[in-house]
Amino acid sequence: MSDESKxxxxxxxxxxxxxxxxxxxxxxxxxxxxxxxxxxxxxxEKIVQVIPRIGYVHRGLEKAAESRPWVQNMYMFERTCGICxxxxxxxxxxxxxxxxxxxxxxxxxxxxLIISELERIHSHLLWVGLMGHWAGFETLFxxxxxxxxxxxxxxxxxxxxxxxxxxxxxxxxxxxMPENIEDRxxxxxxxxxxxxxxxxxxxxxxxxxxxxxxxxxxxxNQETAQKLCAVGPMARYVGLRQDVRLNDPYAAxxxxxxxxxxxxxxxxxxxxxxxLDELVVSANMISYAVKHLPEGPxxxxxxxxxxxxEHSSHCEAPRGEIFYYVKSTGGRTPDRVKSRQPTMANIPxxxxxxxxxxxxxxxxxxxxxxxCFGCMDRMSFLDMESHKQWTWSGEQLxxxxxxxxxxxxxxxxxxxxxxRAD
Amino acid sequence: MSEELLEQLQTYASQxxxxxxxxxxxxxxxxxxxxHIKEFISHVVNDLKIVHLATITGLDLGENIGIIxxxxxxxxxxxxxxxxxxxxxTAVSIVDIIPxxxxxxxxxxxxxxxxxxxxxxxxxxxxxxxxxxxxLPPPLLKTTKxxxxxxxxxxxxxxx
Numbered sequence: 001m002s003d004e005s006k007x008x009x010x011x012x013x014x015x016x017x018x019x020x021x022x023x024x025x026x027x028x029x030x031x032x033x034x035x036x037x038x039x040x041x042x043x044x045e046k047i048v049q050v051i052p053r054i055g056y057v058h059r060g061l062e063k064a065a066e067s068r069p070w071v072q073n074m075y076m077f078e079r080t081c082g083i084c085x086x087x088x089x090x091x092x093x094x095x096x097x098x099x100x101x102x103x104x105x106x107x108x109x110x111x112x113l114i115i116s117e118l119e120r121i122h123s124h125l126l127w128v129g130l131m132g133h134w135a136g137f138e139t140l141f142x143x144x145x146x147x148x149x150x151x152x153x154x155x156x157x158x159x160x161x162x163x164x165x166x167x168x169x170x171x172x173x174x175x176x177m178p179e180n181i182e183d184r185x186x187x188x189x190x191x192x193x194x195x196x197x198x199x200x201x202x203x204x205x206x207x208x209x210x211x212x213x214x215x216x217x218x219x220x221n222q223e224t225a226q227k228l229c230a231v232g233p234m235a236r237y238v239g240l241r242q243d244v245r246l247n248d249p250y251a252a253x254x255x256x257x258x259x260x261x262x263x264x265x266x267x268x269x270x271x272x273x274x275x276l277d278e279l280v281v282s283a284n285m286i287s288y289a290v291k292h293l294p295e296g297p298x299x300x301x302x303x304x305x306x307x308x309x310e311h312s313s314h315c316e317a318p319r320g321e322i323f324y325y326v327k328s329t330g331g332r333t334p335d336r337v338k339s340r341q342p343t344m345a346n347i348p349x350x351x352x353x354x355x356x357x358x359x360x361x362x363x364x365x366x367x368x369x370x371x372c373f374g375c376m377d378r379m380s381f382l383d384m385e386s387h388k389q390w391t392w393s394g395e396q397l398x399x400x401x402x403x404x405x406x407x408x409x410x411x412x413x414x415x416x417x418x419x420r421a422d
Numbered sequence: 423m424s425e426e427l428l429e430q431l432q433t434y435a436s437q438x439x440x441x442x443x444x445x446x447x448x449x450x451x452x453x454x455x456x457x458h459i460k461e462f463i464s465h466v467v468n469d470l471k472i473v474h475l476a477t478i479t480g481l482d483l484g485e486n487i488g489i490i491x492x493x494x495x496x497x498x499x500x501x502x503x504x505x506x507x508x509x510x511x512t513a514v515s516i517v518d519i520i521p522x523x524x525x526x527x528x529x530x531x532x533x534x535x536x537x538x539x540x541x542x543x544x545x546x547x548x549x550x551x552x553x554x555x556x557x558l559p560p561p562l563l564k565t566t567k568x569x570x571x572x573x574x575x576x577x578x579x580x581x582x
Contacts, residue, residue: 052525055532055549062533063561063568226473229522242474247496309445312492312499314476323476323492340477344529348522 038366045358050351054344065337070096070306075166077324077339082163083123084317086115089168091315092337094250095324097171098311100302107296108172109252114185114289115158115167116251116315117282121192122151123318124275124282127370128199131272134363135212136402140202147195150188157181172299182290189283196279203272211405213269217353217365220266230349231342232320233278234369237271239264244316256292258285268368305332317342319370343369360404363397427470427498434465451501459504460514466493467519472500478526480534482564487511487534506536508563515540535560551575 037056041049061080065073074096078089090112097104125148132140152162157178159165167173203209220228225238235242243260245253261277263270308330314323320342327336350369357365431450435442438458443451454462466472472495481488483505491502506513515538517524527538528548538544547554550561558574559566 051543051546053546053548055547055551058549060561060568060571067568227521229475229520248494312476312501314494321476325477325479325490325492327481336479336481338477338479340526344525345477345522347525 040354040359040362042359045360047354047357047359047362050354052347052351054347062337062339065334067333069332070304070334071170073334073337074168074170077337078164078166078168080339080341083126084119084319084322085164086119086167087315087317087322088339089166090116090251091313091317091322091324092326092339093168093170094315095311095313095326096306096328098313099306099309099326099328100171102171102300102302104171105297105300106252106294107176108298110289110293111173111177111298112168112251113253113256114177114286115155115165115173117286117289118151118155118158120282120318121279121286122148122155123370124279125151127275127318127367128272130367131213131364132209134367134398134401135208136398136406137206137208140199140209144199147192150191154185154188157184169299170302172297174299176298177290177293182293185290186287189287192283193280196276196283200273200276203269203276208406209269209272212364212401213272214267216268216357216361217266217368218355218357220349220352224352225349228348228352229345230320231345232316232318233271233274234320234346234349236260236262237274238266242321244314244321248314250313250315252289256285256288268364271368305330306334319343320346358404359397360401363401430470431466431500434462434469438462448497449499449501451503453503456504456506456513459502460516460519463491463502463516464519466500466502471495472498475520475523475526478523478530480530480536480562482534482562487536489513489530489536491516511536513538515544517541533560533562535563 037053039051039053040047041051061076064076068076074089074092077092078085080088125144129141129144129148132138132144155165156162158181159167159175167175203213220238222238222240225235225240230238230240231242239262241247241260241262244250245258246260258281261274261281263274265273306328308328310325310327312323312325314321316322322342323338323340325336325338326334329335346369350366353365353368354362428444428450431452432442434440435452435454438454438461440455440458440462441453443453445451452462472493474494476492476494479488479490479492481490486505486507489504489506491504493500493502504513511534513536515523515527517527517538517540524541524543525548527541528543528546530536531538531541531544532547532549553575555574558571561571
């Protein structure tokens with residue numbers, strides 16, 4: 001038997017298994033977390049293979065875009081994500097602007113940068129809080145999410161909304177910065193910088209975070225990360241200098257001084273350190289941008305019909321590079337829009353990071369890629385040694401992980417919840 | 423794009439009879455035949471060290487399905503384009519050169535029905551619902567109407 005046909009047969013066997021073991025539609029709690037389904041194949045406690053199944057919230061936006069006007073699509077794509085919403089409309093907008101002859105005014109470029117960076121800070125804070133939650137350090141979660149409100153208030157003051165800012169328009173932004181907000185922003189950025197330094201101290205010294213993050217995650221080298229198409233923090237934490245803001249500056253990133261953060265430890269704690277350091281970088285950029293905000297118009301009005309052609313654009317979202325490709329035939333609606341989100345690019349890396357890890361580390365490693373909430377509600381397990389299968393909810397998995405590392409935190413009356421369902 | 427890089431791309435393109443065009447600054451489009459696609463991408467990744475594959479896009483071009491591999495390095499964007507006929511939509515998988523392409527190929531398989539020979543997970547569903555009818559054409563083809571998808575999927579639910 002040739003290698004090729006042997007491999008196909010093996011994968012076919014695996015596939016049959018996954019079909020048998022698929023949890024039917026229904027393990028989803030859209031109100032709180034986004035559903036992603038990972039099937040873990042275990043050997044005792046160790047993970048040997050991970051098979052992903054995504055698409056539970058696939059809404060067919062690319063198909064919908066083909067029947068909607070160009071402008072309407074911008075606000076539809078903003079609804080792709082409830083955390084990094086602005087960067088989607090920015091990236092789609094840039095791809096379309098590339099097909100027109102108009103230039104974006106300089107003041108609009110600065111406002112775009114300010115909103116993008118505010119979004120990065122609130123997304124990173126949200127993630128740090130979630131890491132605390134999954135690690136069993138609820139106080140960190142409460143603190144960080146409280147600090148995040150500072151940013152959301154600023155976003156509301158600038159755009160009028162906390163989540164979907166709807167700030168972007170083709171060749172400009174829809175709203176100008178409010179008057180006399182400069183001092184307030186600079187003061188809040190100083191607060192965020194102080195808090196970032198404080199959290200940095202916590203993750204380097206606090207017992208819970210040390211135990212749950214140090215040397216957790218299968219270490220990968222730079223070449224592997226590149227071949228697995230890792231983007232954003234997942235590429236930078238192994239030392240790659242990969243950041244769209246630096247490599248291919250858009251908005252006002254070529255005028256604002258900054259340097260990206262990279263790390264080389266290669267474990268989950270490196271990701272925590274990296275994202276906390278990025279908070280400081282972003283805060284400095286925002287302070288600089290509001291102080292040097294140029295005068296002038298914020299928008300150029302363009303015709304609703306976009307000339308024929310094709311163009312692509314990429315931006316650095318909080319989770320990594322996002323990518324939009326648009327194709328126009330010169331009509332009122334696009335012929336094709338392709339959008340690729342950073343989580344999609346980072347899933348192969350996450351699967352690699354999980355290999356050889358224990359079951360208790362799964363929540364930490366999967367959350368570490370910042371998978372747009374990393375919902376692990378309902379995971380099915382298969383033990384290769386005993387051939388047992390069972391299913392856990394995300395909360396059960398979280399508690400199993402905490403108990404594995406800190407057994408004395410639970411009394412015996414609770415422990416029946418963590419027994420394998422056999 | 424630096425002249426040296428462009429020259430090397432030109433050489434590899436002429437080796438495989440591919441057409442190279444530069445529609446705007448920093449953007450290069452290379453049309454490669456399916457027979458040479460693996461060889462060409464291996465040159466781009468291993469020899470030119472343009473390693474970052476942003477994504478793979480599928481396109482409905484009427485009789486054919488277009489596949490675009492978006493590579494980027496710094497400010498340079500390289501589109502490697504290829505087509506497969508709709509009647510026999512089998513393309514060559516590049517997962518042994520770029521393992522990270524596995525999900526992108528599965529996505530195109532779900533949305534355009536292109537099979538990638540050599541991708542171990544290609545027959546698994548990635549994005550489409552489990553109750554997607556087998557006889558319904560892939561959703562992103564222009565001939566598939568959203569109303570039809572809604573009707574068919576709704577019927578599937580009612581029958582249960």
